[in-house]
Amino acid sequence: MKVLYFAWVRERIGKGEETIDLPADVVTIADLIGHLKGRGEEYAYAFENATVIRAALDQVHAKHDAPLAGAATIAFFPPMTGG
Numbered sequence: 001m002k003v004l005y006f007a008w009v010r011e012r013i014g015k016g017e018e019t020i021d022l023p024a025d026v027v028t029i030a031d032l033i034g035h036l037k038g039r040g041e042e043y044a045y046a047f048e049n050a051t052v053i054r055a056a057l058d059q060v061h062a063k064h065d066a067p068l069a070g071a072a073t074i075a076f077f078p079p080m081t082g083g
Contacts, residue, residue: 001020001021001022001068001072001073001074002017002018002019002049002072002074003017003018003019003020003032003036003073003074003075003076004016004017004074004075004076005017005046005075005077006048006075006077006078007077007078008078009076009078010012010052010079012042012045013021013042013043013046013063014042020053022035022068023035026068027067027068027069028064028065028066028067028068029055029057029062029063029064029065029066029068029074030050030051030064030065031068031074031079032068032074033047033050033053033064033076038051043051045054046076047076050064052078052079053076053078054077054078054079054080055074055075055076055077056074056075056077057071057073058071058072058073059073059075061083069082
């Protein structure tokens with residue numbers, strides 16, 4: 001799965017994207033966040049407050065309990081404001 005990181009999530013991890021093979025037990029966005037947090041301190045730091053992280057599956061906003069099955073890309077980004 002292609003994983004994209006934006007804004008301070010990208011800055012904390014140190015890369016804008018990567019392709020990862022999902023373990024069998026990673027079936028939701030929340031599972032993926034938990035998996036990523038275990039990949040090193042930079043990931044743990046980026047996802048330390050996972051409740052504020054937003055996600056999109058194939059460019060469609062999704063909640064953390066959304067299944068990953070069938071998605072090619074996931075993007076993680078902080079909450080956005082604007083006008």
